[in-house]
Each structure stands twice: as C-alpha cells, then as structure tokens.
Amino acid sequence: MQDKLNLMIPGPTPVPENVLSSMSKHPIGHRSGDFQKIVQTTTAQLKWLHQTTADVLTITGSGTAAMEAGIINTLSRGDQVICGDNGKFGERWVKVSKAYGLDVKVIKADWGNPLDPNQFKRILEEDTDKKIKAVILTHSETSTGVINDLKSINNEIKKHGKAISIVDCVTSLGACNIPMDEWGIDVIASGSQKGYMIPPGLSFVAMSKRAWEAYDLSDLPKFYLDLKQYLKAVNKNSNPFTPAINLYFALEASLTMMQQEGLNNIFKRHARHQKATQEGIKAMGLNLFTNEGFGSPAITAVAPENIDAESIRKTIKNDFDILLAGGQDHLKGQIFRIGHLGFVNDRDIISVISALESTLDKMGKLDVPIGRGIAKTISVLNKD
Numbered sequence: 001m002q003d004k005l006n007l008m009i010p011g012p013t014p015v016p017e018n019v020l021s022s023m024s025k026h027p028i029g030h031r032s033g034d035f036q037k038i039v040q041t042t043t044a045q046l047k048w049l050h051q052t053t054a055d056v057l058t059i060t061g062s063g064t065a066a067m068e069a070g071i072i073n074t075l076s077r078g079d080q081v082i083c084g085d086n087g088k089f090g091e092r093w094v095k096v097s098k099a100y101g102l103d104v105k106v107i108k109a110d111w112g113n114p115l116d117p118n119q120f121k122r123i124l125e126e127d128t129d130k131k132i133k134a135v136i137l138t139h140s141e142t143s144t145g146v147i148n149d150l151k152s153i154n155n156e157i158k159k160h161g162k163a164i165s166i167v168d169c170v171t172s173l174g175a176c177n178i179p180m181d182e183w184g185i186d187v188i189a190s191g192s193q194k195g196y197m198i199p200p201g202l203s204f205v206a207m208s209k210r211a212w213e214a215y216d217l218s219d220l221p222k223f224y225l226d227l228k229q230y231l232k233a234v235n236k237n238s239n240p241f242t243p244a245i246n247l248y249f250a251l252e253a254s255l256t257m258m259q260q261e262g263l264n265n266i267f268k269r270h271a272r273h274q275k276a277t278q279e280g281i282k283a284m285g286l287n288l289f290t291n292e293g294f295g296s297p298a299i300t301a302v303a304p305e306n307i308d309a310e311s312i313r314k315t316i317k318n319d320f321d322i323l324l325a326g327g328q329d330h331l332k333g334q335i336f337r338i339g340h341l342g343f344v345n346d347r348d349i350i351s352v353i354s355a356l357e358s359t360l361d362k363m364g365k366l367d368v369p370i371g372r373g374i375a376k377t378i379s380v381l382n383k384d
C-alpha cells in the first residue's frame with residue numbers, strides 16, 4: 001500500500017511529522033544570523049545528547065564521514081592502533097584504518113558475540129612502551145545486533161594512559177547511556193539517520209581535549225574533514241562549508257523533541273522495546289542471534305532455524321508494509337534484523353511482533369500455539 005511503509009531497519013529510521021515539516025521550506029543563507037542561531041542551539045543540544053562539555057561538530061556527510069574524520073584528525077601514518085571487529089562495522093573501521101596506512105592490530109569476536117574486554121586489557125597492558133595510539137571500536141554492532149561493553153573497554157584504554165578511544169556510536173547514541181565525559185571517551189562518531197530521527201545527510205564527531213591534543217600530532221591528509229576548520233567555524237556559530245541547511249532545521253526539531261522526552265526516558269523506552277521484542281520472539285519459538293545480555297538497544301537480530309530468513313522478511317514487507325533488515329554477507333538468509341531505534345512506540349513493537357507471528361503461521365512454521373509471541377510482548381510492555 002502506498003505511503004504505508006513502516007521502517008523498522010536500523011537506519012534510516014522513521015522521522016517524526018514535525019521534524020519532516022520543519023524541513024519543508026526554502027533553505028536560508030548559511031552565513032545569516034538565523035542560521036547562526038540554529039548552529040548555536042543545536043551545538044548546545046548535541047553536547048547535552050553526548051553528556052559532554054567537549055566539542056561536538058556537525059559534518060554534512062553520512063556516518064562513515066564522521067568515522068573517517070575521527071581517524072584522520074587524531075592519527076598519523078604508521079601509528080599503531082587496535083581495532084575491535086565483531087561485525088560489518090568493525091570491519092569498516094579496519095578498512096578505514098588500513099586505507100590511511102595505520103598499523104592495525106585487530107581484536108576479533110565471532111559475529112553475534114561481543115568483543116572481550118579482557119583481550120583489550122591484555123594487549124594494552126603488554127604495551128609498556130606506549131606504542132598504541134588509539135583503540136577503535138563499534139559500540140552497537142548494527143550488523144549483528146550486539147552491544148559491546150564500551151565502558152569496560154574504555155576503562156582499559158584509560159588505564160593505558162596514552163591511547164585515545166575512537167568509538168562508532170552510530171546506533172547507540174540516543175538509545176542507551178553513553179556519558180562521554182564520565183567514561184572519558186575521546187572521539188564519538190554518530191549519524192543523523194539513526195537515533196537522531198532525521199533523514200540521512202548529517203554526521204557528528206565529538207572530540208575530547210585529549211583528542212585535540214592528538215590532532216596537533218596528526219599528519220594524515222585532510223581537507224573537507226579537517227575538524228579544526230569545523231571547530232573554528234562552530235566557535236562563531238557557523239560551518240566551514242555549505243552545510244545541509246534543511247537538515248539543520250530537522251536537527252533542531254528532533255533534538256528539541258528529545259530534550260522534551262529526557263535522556264533517561266529515551267534510554268528506558270529503548271530498553272523496554274528491546275525486551276518486549278526479544279521476549280516476544282523467544283515466546284514464538286524463534287532464536288535470537290545474539291547471546292542473552294548482549295543485545296543492542298537499537299536492533300534485534302533473529303536467527304530462525306530451518307526457515308529462510310529472507311523469505312520471512314519479504315513476506316512481512318509484502319503483507320504488512322513493515323521493512324526489516326536482512327543479514328549481511330555470510331548471514332544473508334540466516335538472520336533478519338528488527339530495528340527499534342529512534343522514533344518508535346509500543347504500537348510499532350506490537351505490530352512487528354504480530355506481523356512476524358502471523359507470517360510464521362502463514363508459512364506453516366509456527367511451532368507454538370498462535371498468540372504466544374504477541375501475548376508475551378504485551379505482558380512485557382504492560383509490566384515494565
């Protein structure tokens with residue numbers, strides 16, 4: 001049915017009506033006083049979202065631009081870095097690092113498992129010469145629905161004393177608690193089409209004081225993504241280039257909505273939806289791909305046994321206009337992923353679990369009496 005599609009993929013995520021309408025006007029001049037006001041407001045709001053007093057800079061570009069900016073603004077050719085890799089986005093960090101000639105040591109975990117903080121601890125403790133310049137990882141690994149233990153890993157980085165942390169928080173920021181200052185994270189990358197509830201096109205890099213110290217030593221080439229240019233501009237409530245002005249309208253509208261809801265309420269909502277989704281799935285006899293306790297608050301990956309995950313996903317799209325994400329690479333056909341990130345309410349969760357249960361029934365693959373899954377989801381929502 002036309003215009004009825006419900007996006008339940010982990011980005012782009014649904015956009016609230018008032019955020020959409022905030023964009024439907026002529027752009028304004030990016031050197032105008034009106035635009036400066038928006039930069040001033042959104043910069044303060046971004047600091048609020050990151051729970052930081054550090055600089056948060058806005059780039060016109062997708063999330064990967066923010067990731068790349070984090071690397072090229074803090075590191076130099078040949079620098080030793082550790083990359084955590086337990087999925088597609090961990091792999092991307094390795095690729096970006098290698099593209100810039102960094103000396104990459106990879107800490108891996110199998111797809112579906114979290115990174116082991118002890119492995120970081122061991123390698124960082126062994127580095128008595130303090131050669132390691134950065135530890136680079138993904139917080140919420142969107143490809144597998146795993147949340148990595150950022151707090152513990154970052155603690156090990158702080159104990160090392162020299163390495164900085166560079167973290168992809170693209171699907172965790174705005175979904176769970178990431179107190180940048182309290183945890184002492186140095187660089188956080190995020191993107192607009194995820195927890196921010198706005199269309200793709202903007203990305204964000206938060207830079208701690210230590211990250212700026214690293215900037216001064218960094219020799220990697222940079223121009224469009226040179227963050228010092230963004231810092232100088234933002235200090236004058238401006239942007240070094242022509243930014244996606246209408247997306248700034250959206251950013252202000254969405255961050256204002258988020259502030260009205262409050263950080264803790266946002267985190268609670270995501271945790272509750274995650275639990276209601278997971279419990280419903282288990283109750284209808286399906287397996288979660290991720291081990292208990294390591295599920296991302298943004299996305300749940302499901303690994304149905306003896307059923308092609310793609311055929312479930314396609315049926316839900318055709319029959320219910322709900323778009324789910326498939327598995328990537330070797331997981332194609334093995335898993336499907338339900339996004340519950342951003343502008344999501346109880347209705348969305350009840351719809352997707354019901355649609356899934358109905359689909360399994362239609363396919364003759366429901367092994368429990370019909371209604372078990374949705375009953376469980378409803379009871380979790382009503383209890384929590």
Ligand SMILES: *Cc1c(COP(=O)(O)O)cnc(C)c1O
Nearest residue numbers: 011062063064089142170171191
């Ligand atoms: C979406 C996403 C990104 C950013 O991807 P872009 O397509 O460049 O916006 C990065 N990391 C993770 C974990 C993501 O989910």
